[in-house]
Amino acid sequence: MTGKSIPIDTSFTHIRPRFEFTVPFSEVEVLERLKRIKEKSADELTGHLIDHHLILDIPVNDRHYWSPQLSMRVEADEDDPSKTVIKGLIGPRPSVWTMFTFFYFTIGVAGFFIASWGFSKWMLGEFSHLIWALPIAMIINLTAYRAGKQGEKLGHDQVEVLKGFVREVLDL
DSSP states (O other): OOOOOOOOOTTTOSSSSEEEEEESOOOOHHHHHHHHHHHHHTTTTTTETTTTTTEEEEOTTOOOTTTTTEEEEEESSOTTTEEEEEEEEEEEEEHHHHHHHHHHHHHHHHHHHHHHHHHHHHHTOOOOOGHHHHHHHHHHHHHHHHHHHHHHHHHHHHHHHHHHHHHHTTTT
């Protein structure tokens, strides 16, 4: 795999980009590389390796609300034990992801039910301002989406640091 640059897609359409590579190294070799490179990159990245799962973060001094996190799993290839499958995810820290998911869900459900109430009033011939809940909920969710995309831009350089770590480990 040396000499090739395999892209890790973190484009506009991916909120939490995932990647999967099969490398021609044994599982033990990959885990040793992870430990060695993680120790070498201690000033740029923090994290911990538990069994076959690595979680990497940006150091606390450089971390901000939108800082990404890398989660990687190392597994032996079922078809060829001399190879290893590495699956990963680069995205917001779990607290940020959970908060946004909760926000989208809460605003969406509340907007739907309040607008349903307003529509039922309207169908009964009564006027209700509640009918505006659905477009308002959509605008609020779009605003949250745009805020998330802006945060993604703020964390872009740190995503590149994490992608560089993956490329170094995999020798890409």
